[in-house]
Amino acid sequence: MTMTAPGTTASTTYDLGPAAALSCRACGHRTALAAEFACPQCFGPLEIAYDFPKVTRESIERGPKSIWRYKDLLPVPSTVEQHPNMDPGFTRLVKADRLGAELGIRNLWVKDDTGNPTHSFKDRVVAVALAAARELGFTVLACPSTGNLANATAAAAARAGWRSVVLVPASLERAKILMTAVYDTELLACEGNYDDVNRLATELAFEQEDWAFVNVNVRPYYAEGSKTLGYEVAEQLGWRIPAQTVIPIASGSQLTKVDKAYGELMSLGLVDEAEYKVFGAQAAGCSPVSTAFREGTDVVRPQKPDTIARSLAIGNPADGPYVLDAVRRCGGAITDVTDDEVRDGIRLLARTEGIFSETAGGVTVANAKKMVESGQLDPDADTVLLITGDGLKTLDAIEHQVGPKATIPATSKAVREVLGL
Numbered sequence: 001m002t003m004t005a006p007g008t009t010a011s012t013t014y015d016l017g018p019a020a021a022l023s024c025r026a027c028g029h030r031t032a033l034a035a036e037f038a039c040p041q042c043f044g045p046l047e048i049a050y051d052f053p054k055v056t057r058e059s060i061e062r063g064p065k066s067i068w069r070y071k072d073l074l075p076v077p078s079t080v081e082q083h084p085n086m087d088p089g090f091t092r093l094v095k096a097d098r099l100g101a102e103l104g105i106r107n108l109w110v111k112d113d114t115g116n117p118t119h120s121f122k123d124r125v126v127a128v129a130l131a132a133a134r135e136l137g138f139t140v141l142a143c144p145s146t147g148n149l150a151n152a153t154a155a156a157a158a159r160a161g162w163r164s165v166v167l168v169p170a171s172l173e174r175a176k177i178l179m180t181a182v183y184d185t186e187l188l189a190c191e192g193n194y195d196d197v198n199r200l201a202t203e204l205a206f207e208q209e210d211w212a213f214v215n216v217n218v219r220p221y222y223a224e225g226s227k228t229l230g231y232e233v234a235e236q237l238g239w240r241i242p243a244q245t246v247i248p249i250a251s252g253s254q255l256t257k258v259d260k261a262y263g264e265l266m267s268l269g270l271v272d273e274a275e276y277k278v279f280g281a282q283a284a285g286c287s288p289v290s291t292a293f294r295e296g297t298d299v300v301r302p303q304k305p306d307t308i309a310r311s312l313a314i315g316n317p318a319d320g321p322y323v324l325d326a327v328r329r330c331g332g333a334i335t336d337v338t339d340d341e342v343r344d345g346i347r348l349l350a351r352t353e354g355i356f357s358e359t360a361g362g363v364t365v366a367n368a369k370k371m372v373e374s375g376q377l378d379p380d381a382d383t384v385l386l387i388t389g390d391g392l393k394t395l396d397a398i399e400h401q402v403g404p405k406a407t408i409p410a411t412s413k414a415v416r417e418v419l420g421l
Protein backbone atom coordinates (compact mmCIF):
# COMPACT_ATOMS: atom_id res chain seq x y z
CA MET A 1 0.00 0.00 0.00
CA THR A 2 2.98 2.31 -0.30
CA MET A 3 2.19 5.37 -2.33
CA THR A 4 5.31 7.34 -3.03
CA ALA A 5 4.57 10.95 -3.78
CA PRO A 6 5.59 12.20 -7.24
CA GLY A 7 9.22 13.20 -7.70
CA THR A 8 10.35 11.56 -4.48
CA THR A 9 11.77 8.27 -3.37
CA ALA A 10 10.81 6.24 -0.35
CA SER A 11 13.98 7.30 1.46
CA THR A 12 13.30 11.04 1.17
CA THR A 13 13.11 12.76 4.53
CA TYR A 14 10.53 15.46 4.92
CA ASP A 15 10.27 18.48 7.17
CA LEU A 16 6.99 17.75 8.87
CA GLY A 17 7.79 19.47 12.14
CA PRO A 18 7.43 17.20 15.18
CA ALA A 19 6.11 14.25 13.13
CA ALA A 20 8.63 11.43 13.52
CA ALA A 21 7.05 8.44 11.76
CA LEU A 22 3.84 6.76 10.75
CA SER A 23 2.60 4.19 13.20
CA CYS A 24 -0.12 1.56 12.77
CA ARG A 25 -3.03 1.96 15.14
CA ALA A 26 -3.80 -1.75 14.90
CA CYS A 27 -0.38 -3.45 15.23
CA GLY A 28 2.02 -0.62 16.17
CA HIS A 29 4.28 -1.17 13.14
CA ARG A 30 6.27 2.00 12.35
CA THR A 31 7.19 3.29 8.89
CA ALA A 32 8.90 6.43 7.60
CA LEU A 33 6.83 9.55 6.96
CA ALA A 34 5.30 9.31 3.47
CA ALA A 35 2.01 9.58 1.64
CA GLU A 36 0.75 6.30 3.09
CA PHE A 37 -2.41 5.56 4.98
CA ALA A 38 -2.56 1.79 5.44
CA CYS A 39 -0.11 -0.39 7.37
CA PRO A 40 2.16 -2.45 5.09
CA GLN A 41 1.95 -5.32 7.64
CA CYS A 42 -1.75 -5.51 8.50
CA PHE A 43 -3.57 -2.83 6.41
CA GLY A 44 -4.59 -1.09 9.65
CA PRO A 45 -4.88 2.72 9.67
CA LEU A 46 -1.65 4.68 10.05
CA GLU A 47 -1.33 7.67 12.30
CA ILE A 48 1.39 10.15 13.13
CA ALA A 49 3.93 9.35 15.85
CA TYR A 50 5.64 12.43 17.28
CA ASP A 51 8.83 13.60 18.82
CA PHE A 52 7.58 16.84 20.35
CA PRO A 53 9.92 19.78 20.98
CA LYS A 54 9.69 21.74 24.23
CA VAL A 55 6.34 23.52 24.07
CA THR A 56 5.05 25.90 26.74
CA ARG A 57 1.81 27.77 27.30
CA GLU A 58 3.75 30.97 26.65
CA SER A 59 5.22 29.77 23.34
CA ILE A 60 1.73 28.85 22.16
CA GLU A 61 0.16 32.08 23.39
CA ARG A 62 2.76 34.08 21.45
CA GLY A 63 1.61 32.40 18.22
CA PRO A 64 -0.94 33.59 15.67
CA LYS A 65 -4.68 33.49 16.42
CA SER A 66 -5.17 30.45 14.18
CA ILE A 67 -4.47 26.71 14.26
CA TRP A 68 -0.83 27.53 13.52
CA ARG A 69 -0.30 28.57 17.15
CA TYR A 70 -0.13 24.76 17.67
CA LYS A 71 2.15 24.03 14.70
CA ASP A 72 4.79 22.49 17.00
CA LEU A 73 2.19 19.81 17.79
CA LEU A 74 1.12 19.17 14.16
CA PRO A 75 2.64 17.22 11.21
CA VAL A 76 3.46 20.33 9.17
CA PRO A 77 6.74 22.01 8.16
CA SER A 78 8.14 24.35 10.80
CA THR A 79 7.95 27.06 8.13
CA VAL A 80 4.32 26.31 7.27
CA GLU A 81 2.88 28.91 4.91
CA GLN A 82 0.53 31.21 6.81
CA HIS A 83 -2.21 33.53 5.65
CA PRO A 84 -2.96 35.82 8.59
CA ASN A 85 -6.67 36.64 8.83
CA MET A 86 -7.53 33.76 6.51
CA ASP A 87 -6.24 30.76 8.41
CA PRO A 88 -8.73 28.57 10.29
CA GLY A 89 -8.96 28.10 14.01
CA PHE A 90 -9.02 30.01 17.26
CA THR A 91 -12.77 30.29 16.91
CA ARG A 92 -14.81 31.57 19.81
CA LEU A 93 -15.63 29.53 22.89
CA VAL A 94 -18.91 30.89 24.20
CA LYS A 95 -20.21 30.50 27.76
CA ALA A 96 -23.73 29.31 27.01
CA ASP A 97 -25.70 30.09 30.16
CA ARG A 98 -29.12 30.36 28.53
CA LEU A 99 -28.71 27.07 26.66
CA GLY A 100 -27.29 25.57 29.84
CA ALA A 101 -30.39 26.62 31.79
CA GLU A 102 -32.64 24.98 29.17
CA LEU A 103 -30.61 21.77 29.18
CA GLY A 104 -30.13 21.75 32.94
CA ILE A 105 -26.32 21.93 32.68
CA ARG A 106 -24.80 24.29 35.22
CA ASN A 107 -21.62 25.25 33.35
CA LEU A 108 -21.91 24.93 29.60
CA TRP A 109 -19.80 26.25 26.73
CA VAL A 110 -20.27 26.15 22.98
CA LYS A 111 -17.20 25.88 20.75
CA ASP A 112 -18.46 27.78 17.72
CA ASP A 113 -16.60 26.52 14.68
CA THR A 114 -19.02 28.22 12.27
CA GLY A 115 -16.48 31.07 12.35
CA ASN A 116 -13.92 29.31 10.18
CA PRO A 117 -13.16 30.55 6.61
CA THR A 118 -15.69 28.25 4.94
CA HIS A 119 -17.90 28.01 8.02
CA SER A 120 -17.12 24.55 9.32
CA PHE A 121 -14.43 22.75 11.28
CA LYS A 122 -13.23 21.10 8.05
CA ASP A 123 -11.00 24.15 7.33
CA ARG A 124 -8.77 22.92 10.16
CA VAL A 125 -8.14 19.45 8.75
CA VAL A 126 -7.75 20.69 5.18
CA ALA A 127 -5.15 23.29 6.20
CA VAL A 128 -3.02 20.60 7.84
CA ALA A 129 -3.50 18.20 4.90
CA LEU A 130 -2.50 20.86 2.38
CA ALA A 131 0.61 21.84 4.32
CA ALA A 132 1.71 18.19 4.54
CA ALA A 133 0.75 17.44 0.92
CA ARG A 134 2.91 20.33 -0.32
CA GLU A 135 5.88 18.96 1.62
CA LEU A 136 5.19 15.43 0.33
CA GLY A 137 5.36 16.69 -3.27
CA PHE A 138 1.72 16.69 -4.38
CA THR A 139 0.34 19.33 -6.72
CA VAL A 140 -3.43 18.68 -6.77
CA LEU A 141 -5.77 18.76 -3.79
CA ALA A 142 -8.74 16.38 -3.89
CA CYS A 143 -11.42 14.84 -1.67
CA PRO A 144 -14.60 12.82 -1.48
CA SER A 145 -16.99 14.79 0.71
CA THR A 146 -20.36 14.98 2.43
CA GLY A 147 -20.25 18.74 1.81
CA ASN A 148 -18.21 20.72 4.29
CA LEU A 149 -14.97 19.09 3.25
CA ALA A 150 -15.77 20.01 -0.36
CA ASN A 151 -16.17 23.68 0.61
CA ALA A 152 -12.95 23.68 2.63
CA THR A 153 -10.86 21.82 0.04
CA ALA A 154 -11.97 23.97 -2.90
CA ALA A 155 -11.38 27.21 -0.98
CA ALA A 156 -7.98 26.20 0.42
CA ALA A 157 -6.81 25.09 -3.03
CA ALA A 158 -7.97 28.40 -4.52
CA ARG A 159 -6.08 30.32 -1.85
CA ALA A 160 -2.93 28.27 -2.49
CA GLY A 161 -3.22 28.46 -6.28
CA TRP A 162 -3.59 24.68 -6.55
CA ARG A 163 -5.84 22.72 -8.86
CA SER A 164 -8.53 20.77 -6.99
CA VAL A 165 -10.88 17.89 -7.71
CA VAL A 166 -13.91 17.39 -5.48
CA LEU A 167 -16.25 14.39 -5.52
CA VAL A 168 -19.63 14.64 -3.79
CA PRO A 169 -22.89 12.66 -3.75
CA ALA A 170 -25.26 14.34 -6.23
CA SER A 171 -27.94 14.57 -3.51
CA LEU A 172 -25.98 17.14 -1.51
CA GLU A 173 -27.57 20.34 -0.19
CA ARG A 174 -27.71 23.13 -2.81
CA ALA A 175 -25.73 25.53 -0.63
CA LYS A 176 -22.88 23.06 -0.25
CA ILE A 177 -22.74 22.48 -4.02
CA LEU A 178 -22.67 26.23 -4.79
CA MET A 179 -20.27 27.00 -1.94
CA THR A 180 -17.84 24.54 -3.53
CA ALA A 181 -18.35 25.31 -7.21
CA VAL A 182 -17.80 29.05 -6.72
CA TYR A 183 -14.10 28.41 -6.07
CA ASP A 184 -13.74 27.07 -9.62
CA THR A 185 -12.79 23.55 -8.56
CA GLU A 186 -13.39 20.45 -10.69
CA LEU A 187 -16.58 19.52 -8.85
CA LEU A 188 -18.06 16.16 -9.79
CA ALA A 189 -21.51 15.23 -8.47
CA CYS A 190 -21.56 11.43 -8.34
CA GLU A 191 -24.49 9.05 -8.31
CA GLY A 192 -24.70 7.13 -5.04
CA ASN A 193 -24.10 7.99 -1.40
CA TYR A 194 -20.95 9.13 0.39
CA ASP A 195 -19.69 5.61 0.88
CA ASP A 196 -19.79 5.08 -2.91
CA VAL A 197 -17.96 8.35 -3.50
CA ASN A 198 -15.36 7.44 -0.90
CA ARG A 199 -14.72 4.10 -2.62
CA LEU A 200 -14.22 5.91 -5.92
CA ALA A 201 -11.74 8.31 -4.30
CA THR A 202 -9.70 5.44 -2.87
CA GLU A 203 -9.47 3.91 -6.36
CA LEU A 204 -8.45 7.24 -7.92
CA ALA A 205 -5.83 7.85 -5.24
CA PHE A 206 -3.91 4.87 -6.57
CA GLU A 207 -4.29 5.92 -10.22
CA GLN A 208 -3.57 9.66 -9.96
CA GLU A 209 -0.17 9.88 -8.29
CA ASP A 210 -0.03 13.63 -7.86
CA TRP A 211 -3.51 13.99 -6.31
CA ALA A 212 -3.57 14.41 -2.55
CA PHE A 213 -7.00 13.19 -1.44
CA VAL A 214 -7.01 14.98 1.89
CA ASN A 215 -9.02 12.33 3.75
CA VAL A 216 -7.72 9.28 1.86
CA ASN A 217 -4.04 9.07 0.91
CA VAL A 218 -2.92 11.89 3.24
CA ARG A 219 -5.47 11.01 5.91
CA PRO A 220 -2.92 10.51 8.74
CA TYR A 221 -1.91 14.18 8.36
CA TYR A 222 -5.42 15.49 7.72
CA ALA A 223 -6.84 13.78 10.81
CA GLU A 224 -4.35 15.51 13.11
CA GLY A 225 -5.93 18.87 12.24
CA SER A 226 -8.89 17.93 14.46
CA LYS A 227 -6.58 17.98 17.48
CA THR A 228 -6.61 21.78 17.29
CA LEU A 229 -10.24 21.79 18.45
CA GLY A 230 -9.20 20.06 21.66
CA TYR A 231 -6.14 22.29 22.17
CA GLU A 232 -8.23 25.43 21.71
CA VAL A 233 -11.00 24.38 24.06
CA ALA A 234 -8.44 23.67 26.79
CA GLU A 235 -6.50 26.89 26.19
CA GLN A 236 -9.67 29.01 26.06
CA LEU A 237 -10.87 27.52 29.34
CA GLY A 238 -7.66 28.82 30.92
CA TRP A 239 -5.55 25.72 30.23
CA ARG A 240 -7.76 22.99 31.59
CA ILE A 241 -9.65 20.10 30.10
CA PRO A 242 -13.45 20.16 30.42
CA ALA A 243 -14.95 17.25 32.35
CA GLN A 244 -17.33 16.51 29.47
CA THR A 245 -17.11 17.20 25.72
CA VAL A 246 -19.93 16.32 23.30
CA ILE A 247 -18.69 15.67 19.75
CA PRO A 248 -20.56 14.83 16.52
CA ILE A 249 -19.47 11.67 14.71
CA ALA A 250 -19.19 11.19 10.93
CA SER A 251 -16.07 9.08 10.25
CA GLY A 252 -15.25 9.42 13.95
CA SER A 253 -11.91 11.07 13.32
CA GLN A 254 -12.73 14.31 15.13
CA LEU A 255 -13.75 12.55 18.33
CA THR A 256 -10.66 10.38 18.49
CA LYS A 257 -8.39 13.37 17.80
CA VAL A 258 -9.96 15.64 20.41
CA ASP A 259 -9.38 12.82 22.87
CA LYS A 260 -5.79 12.50 21.61
CA ALA A 261 -5.27 16.27 21.99
CA TYR A 262 -6.44 16.19 25.62
CA GLY A 263 -4.03 13.33 26.32
CA GLU A 264 -1.12 15.16 24.68
CA LEU A 265 -1.77 18.36 26.64
CA MET A 266 -1.59 16.37 29.87
CA SER A 267 1.51 14.41 28.93
CA LEU A 268 3.28 17.61 27.79
CA GLY A 269 2.45 19.22 31.13
CA LEU A 270 0.45 22.03 29.49
CA VAL A 271 -2.62 21.24 31.62
CA ASP A 272 -3.05 19.46 34.94
CA GLU A 273 -3.90 15.78 34.87
CA ALA A 274 -7.68 15.46 35.10
CA GLU A 275 -10.36 12.90 34.45
CA TYR A 276 -12.52 13.76 31.48
CA LYS A 277 -15.18 12.09 29.36
CA VAL A 278 -15.91 12.40 25.65
CA PHE A 279 -19.43 11.80 24.32
CA GLY A 280 -20.40 10.96 20.73
CA ALA A 281 -23.44 12.35 18.90
CA GLN A 282 -25.11 10.78 15.86
CA ALA A 283 -28.39 11.05 13.95
CA ALA A 284 -30.74 8.06 14.18
CA GLY A 285 -30.76 7.83 10.37
CA CYS A 286 -27.01 7.19 10.38
CA SER A 287 -26.06 5.71 13.72
CA PRO A 288 -23.60 2.85 13.18
CA VAL A 289 -21.37 3.89 16.09
CA SER A 290 -24.10 4.66 18.63
CA THR A 291 -25.78 1.36 17.72
CA ALA A 292 -22.57 -0.56 18.41
CA PHE A 293 -22.13 1.37 21.66
CA ARG A 294 -25.66 0.55 22.80
CA GLU A 295 -25.29 -3.11 21.86
CA GLY A 296 -21.98 -3.33 23.70
CA THR A 297 -20.08 -4.68 20.71
CA ASP A 298 -16.76 -3.69 19.08
CA VAL A 299 -18.10 -4.31 15.61
CA VAL A 300 -19.47 -1.27 13.79
CA ARG A 301 -21.97 -2.61 11.26
CA PRO A 302 -22.34 -0.36 8.16
CA GLN A 303 -25.69 1.37 7.59
CA LYS A 304 -27.36 3.03 4.62
CA PRO A 305 -27.70 6.67 5.76
CA ASP A 306 -31.06 8.44 5.70
CA THR A 307 -30.97 11.66 7.70
CA ILE A 308 -31.08 15.43 7.24
CA ALA A 309 -27.68 15.55 8.97
CA ARG A 310 -25.91 14.89 5.69
CA SER A 311 -22.53 16.18 6.85
CA LEU A 312 -22.50 13.27 9.32
CA ALA A 313 -23.97 10.69 6.92
CA ILE A 314 -21.11 8.19 6.76
CA GLY A 315 -22.61 4.72 6.99
CA ASN A 316 -19.26 2.95 7.23
CA PRO A 317 -17.16 5.15 9.53
CA ALA A 318 -13.42 4.50 9.24
CA ASP A 319 -12.70 5.40 12.86
CA GLY A 320 -15.78 3.79 14.40
CA PRO A 321 -13.92 1.14 16.44
CA TYR A 322 -11.47 3.75 17.76
CA VAL A 323 -14.35 5.99 18.80
CA LEU A 324 -15.84 3.08 20.78
CA ASP A 325 -12.45 2.53 22.44
CA ALA A 326 -12.00 6.18 23.39
CA VAL A 327 -15.52 6.62 24.73
CA ARG A 328 -15.55 3.36 26.69
CA ARG A 329 -12.09 4.00 28.13
CA CYS A 330 -13.15 7.31 29.70
CA GLY A 331 -16.68 6.29 30.70
CA GLY A 332 -18.53 8.49 28.19
CA ALA A 333 -21.48 7.55 25.99
CA ILE A 334 -22.72 7.69 22.39
CA THR A 335 -26.36 8.32 21.51
CA ASP A 336 -28.45 9.30 18.50
CA VAL A 337 -31.49 11.49 17.85
CA THR A 338 -34.27 11.72 15.26
CA ASP A 339 -34.33 14.31 12.48
CA ASP A 340 -37.11 16.19 14.33
CA GLU A 341 -34.88 16.38 17.39
CA VAL A 342 -32.05 17.66 15.15
CA ARG A 343 -34.29 20.50 13.91
CA ASP A 344 -35.32 21.28 17.50
CA GLY A 345 -31.63 21.31 18.47
CA ILE A 346 -30.81 23.85 15.76
CA ARG A 347 -33.68 26.09 16.89
CA LEU A 348 -32.87 25.72 20.59
CA LEU A 349 -29.27 26.83 20.04
CA ALA A 350 -30.39 29.75 17.87
CA ARG A 351 -33.09 30.85 20.32
CA THR A 352 -30.94 30.66 23.44
CA GLU A 353 -27.48 31.68 22.21
CA GLY A 354 -27.95 33.50 18.90
CA ILE A 355 -25.83 30.89 17.10
CA PHE A 356 -27.19 29.34 13.91
CA SER A 357 -25.66 25.93 13.31
CA GLU A 358 -26.08 23.42 10.54
CA THR A 359 -27.70 20.05 11.12
CA ALA A 360 -24.53 18.61 12.70
CA GLY A 361 -24.82 21.23 15.47
CA GLY A 362 -28.46 20.26 15.93
CA VAL A 363 -27.26 16.68 16.37
CA THR A 364 -24.81 17.74 19.09
CA VAL A 365 -27.30 19.90 21.00
CA ALA A 366 -30.11 17.35 20.77
CA ASN A 367 -27.89 14.49 21.94
CA ALA A 368 -26.63 16.60 24.85
CA LYS A 369 -30.25 17.18 25.89
CA LYS A 370 -30.97 13.47 25.60
CA MET A 371 -27.89 12.49 27.60
CA VAL A 372 -28.72 14.89 30.44
CA GLU A 373 -32.23 13.44 30.59
CA SER A 374 -30.90 9.88 30.64
CA GLY A 375 -28.30 10.70 33.29
CA GLN A 376 -25.35 9.91 31.00
CA LEU A 377 -24.16 13.54 31.12
CA ASP A 378 -23.54 14.94 34.59
CA PRO A 379 -25.37 18.29 34.82
CA ASP A 380 -22.95 19.48 37.50
CA ALA A 381 -19.77 18.89 35.46
CA ASP A 382 -18.22 21.47 33.12
CA THR A 383 -19.43 20.66 29.62
CA VAL A 384 -18.41 21.78 26.12
CA LEU A 385 -20.50 21.19 22.98
CA LEU A 386 -18.66 21.23 19.64
CA ILE A 387 -20.73 23.16 17.08
CA THR A 388 -18.96 22.33 13.86
CA GLY A 389 -20.81 23.97 10.94
CA ASP A 390 -22.93 26.95 9.91
CA GLY A 391 -26.72 26.93 9.50
CA LEU A 392 -26.55 28.83 6.23
CA LYS A 393 -25.33 25.60 4.66
CA THR A 394 -28.43 23.61 5.53
CA LEU A 395 -31.32 26.06 5.23
CA ASP A 396 -33.49 23.33 3.74
CA ALA A 397 -33.49 21.52 7.10
CA ILE A 398 -35.55 24.25 8.77
CA GLU A 399 -37.35 25.93 5.89
CA HIS A 400 -40.67 24.37 6.84
CA GLN A 401 -40.20 25.07 10.56
CA VAL A 402 -39.47 28.78 10.68
CA GLY A 403 -40.53 31.86 8.75
CA PRO A 404 -42.40 35.14 9.11
CA LYS A 405 -45.15 35.24 11.70
CA ALA A 406 -47.39 36.95 9.15
CA THR A 407 -47.34 38.86 5.89
CA ILE A 408 -48.98 42.23 6.52
CA PRO A 409 -49.63 45.60 4.94
CA ALA A 410 -46.92 48.10 5.95
CA THR A 411 -49.09 49.88 8.54
CA SER A 412 -48.76 50.20 12.30
CA LYS A 413 -52.36 49.04 12.65
CA ALA A 414 -51.47 45.71 11.06
CA VAL A 415 -48.46 45.31 13.36
CA ARG A 416 -50.65 45.97 16.43
CA GLU A 417 -53.22 43.47 15.24
CA VAL A 418 -50.73 40.70 14.54
CA LEU A 419 -48.79 41.20 17.77
CA GLY A 420 -51.96 41.72 19.84
CA LEU A 421 -50.81 45.15 21.11
Ligand SMILES: *Cc1c(COP(=O)(O)O)cnc(C)c1O
Nearest residue numbers: 148250251252253254360388389
Ligand atom coordinates in the same frame (compact mmCIF):
# COMPACT_ATOMS: atom_id res chain seq x y z
C1 LIG B 1 -17.08 16.19 8.89
C2 LIG B 1 -17.88 16.82 9.97
C3 LIG B 1 -17.90 16.33 11.30
C4 LIG B 1 -17.20 15.10 11.83
O1 LIG B 1 -16.28 14.54 11.08
P1 LIG B 1 -15.46 13.20 11.41
O2 LIG B 1 -15.43 12.51 10.09
O3 LIG B 1 -16.18 12.42 12.45
O4 LIG B 1 -14.14 13.66 11.83
C5 LIG B 1 -18.63 17.04 12.23
N1 LIG B 1 -19.33 18.14 11.90
C6 LIG B 1 -19.34 18.63 10.65
C7 LIG B 1 -20.16 19.85 10.37
C8 LIG B 1 -18.62 18.00 9.65
O5 LIG B 1 -18.65 18.50 8.41
Ligand SMILES: [Zn+2]
Nearest residue numbers: 024027039042
Ligand atom coordinates in the same frame (compact mmCIF):
# COMPACT_ATOMS: atom_id res chain seq x y z
ZN1 LIG C 1 -0.43 -2.74 11.25
